[in-house]
Amino acid sequence: MHNVLYPLTYLGLCPFLIVLARALQAQHAYTPTYLAVTPAEAEFASNNVSSGSLVTLLAEEASPCADVFESDAQYYSVYGFMKAKYGGTDAVWRRRVNLIYRQLESLVLERKITCIVMWNGSDCLGKICQLVADRHQLKTVYIENGYFPNTLQIDPKGVNAESSLCDVTSSQWNVDSPRVMTEKKVEKTTPTNIVHLHFFQRLILKIKVLANLKFYDQYPELRDQQVRKAVKMTLPLSTSDEIIAQKKPFALVVLQVHDDTQILLNSKLFNSPKDFLLHCYQRIRAVFGPDYNIVVKLHPVDMRRICYADVAAEMQGVHWVGAEPVQPLLERCDFVMVVNSSVGLQSIAAHKPTLVFGESFYSRDEICGVVRTTGQTTDFLQQLKRGNWPVDAPAIDRFITYLHSNYFVKGSWSFGPDTDLSPAIQKILRINS
Template sequence: MGNNVLIQCGDHFENQNRILPLCLHLKSYGIRPIVLLYSNNSSNIFEYENIETINLDFYRSLGKDKIKYTYTAYDESFVADVSYIEKAKNPWKFSTKRKRDEVRKIYRDKISLEKIIHDFNIDIVGIWNGYTGYVANILRFYCSEKKIKCFFMERSFFKGGLFVDPLGANGYSELARLKKVESECKDIYTVSDNEFSVSDYIFIPLQVQTDTNNILFSNYVKSMRKLILLVYKAIQDYNYENSTNIKLVVREHPEEVDKRLNLPKISGIDYRNDLGLEYWIKKSLSVITINSTVGLEALALGKNVITLGDAIYTSKELTLEYSENTELKNLIFLSLKKSPDVSSVNTFLNLLYQRNTVTYDHFPSCLEFIIKNKNAKPFASLISNKKDGIISYLKSRRVVRVQVLFKKIPKLNLTYRNLAVLCDRDYIKSELIKLYGVEVDIEITRVNVFTDSDIYIIDSIDSNINIPENGFLLDPYLLPIG
């Protein structure tokens, strides 16, 4: 096994922030992580930790002249495979008039990625999801064809963590295929006691309708409207047969962009996006989901969960699973009568952490196949230690002086649905609360030279600048540098 690991990341801060700990762990084990970004001018938190990056756009520009195939000459099976999800999301892109442009994009990225893998002598590839976007799909296909070792990444259940698995993400993961949950690891996570008084409703947290998890692993319903109507009818039938008055509370997904969901407006269905997700889970009688990670969160909060699709936590007797041979009203009855299997859920969560979760403090056992030097010193949580110093300082201050020195990026790319956020007073204040748990007033200045401040936020490291000895140096996402 070689030392060069290509890790698909992209430009969004959320992905970069989750992948950074993985890179630091790999470096500590003598592995060379090479992070694949997309844009030449994107923010790059990896440079502050001396982690190598590649810009896909640069390689795309090199390959422009090589895309000379005729429209009828491309590999139909390859294009069908890597475009399956995009076609399901946006079928109009593959109309007779537009398909040529999509095929050209696919081959542009195929040529670019093949050259990167060749030029950097890549031994292992880390792929985000495997089915989200052309880059991930091409990497998945290429690694399979060329027998290149790979692993897959996704958002973790654990806050700020990275889910990794050698076979796939979500329903394709090795973890999802386990039928029996056993773990000999020490307890990292414990299922919560539900201290809330329970209300009179069943809770549905909606998913993004065009998310790969829904497209690939939802077995019975593909639209959120159909899901709501199916559950509503089952609740009405249950109420009629049992002389009850159970209601339905629905929470829309905060990242949903489709304005044409046509969600039903019926008496007995209450749409609530206030008070926070955890509140609605804890107050509910039970939770129904297709295969959302919220289902796992509900299990962790001691709730019975009904699922209508495949997920990493289904098929393990942790959830009540809908099928063509079951009536949903009967599953609702069971969800209200049986006690949650807290012990099994607790075992699964600890297995999930030990086996599949990357944090600053933990390297997962499922990626040990990458490590050649088993005696190498593991990565110490340096950033966590730096955060402790910042937290202590912030707690001692009522007002914090912040200086912003940006040379490259006037706006921040946080997630793939939140692309242009200003680094202003409101952003800084909210991120300090989120990352460090401290609320302070902010005095902000923007000049091109360092002045006397408590926090300095910079978007690039210039060897010619004199960094102040006092104060904290942070990147645009308020993580500590140096």
């Protein structure tokens, strides 16, 4: 018997999790329970799942709970990332953790939950789910975007730098004939219909937020939804075509969302993309000189959220590229510098010399330059300048082949005419076997 809990943590991802749960129930008798701990997700779920399968945990309807942990360190391990990202006081986050933990544990016991399927798992609810799963020996399935177009990560341990891939040794993938996971052939599974929030539901939700002065203390994980003043883009942007037309060698520095989990949790050398960017600029200039071209690829999500004008004033000869595909730049650049972006893996797959500054499952000496201390950057760049890049090209091909054959599955959280849920279903079945 499989009683599966699906925490609905992000409104945009609710459709994917719900149609996935429906398919698992219809095809394999996986009994779903949906957990919504925020108002919009609860309202969306009420449009699409039966009342018996939906459990809502709304802060304004709940009573305060006793502490679930003994130390501040235990609490911070659960909400520290979210607090750093969204703000709020320790007291607010502590109350939130107590409430969710108590109710989640009761739900697991009452419904005899055997598995929790969640997106990413790095947020506060995800951390609590992991702790409850460990305590009650439940299986876990973490889902996240893959590192190549139309792929997903589906993992029993975590995603990105927490995934089970980090435990895979070179002897498992860096061989001529690695073990390949084979999936049985199954029919295509298309998404079922979803009913989205209608205008009046959204309006009522907004009114409730405005009328509740304590809303963001009750739901600190939603503090990012507060109205923010958009940052004015003042950088002179170049296009990929303009840069390529110059026919000059250039380095490509790839920026990530400044408050993404990959930066806040898995970037030990730099606290922000600005620090990373300045470091890369200074080291490139020191090794390649003042006339060497540097191209900075901005992340589209951050273009109206963070201003780079202050660091741009300290950098000369830099081309800034905005929201356009990175692939043309990858194909023409001399080398790439990333913290731990998916672009880093794409760069490696394209056999571009890649310096990786953060923790990732692809931070491996066989396939890229893993920068573990800032002092190593210059050494790597000098090797590049001498044409002595210490990476084994066949190893790159073996690693990418291993990923496609054993780890990433075809699929996406967004639906299109060719959407097929069956690869994701087969991976979940294998984890649960």
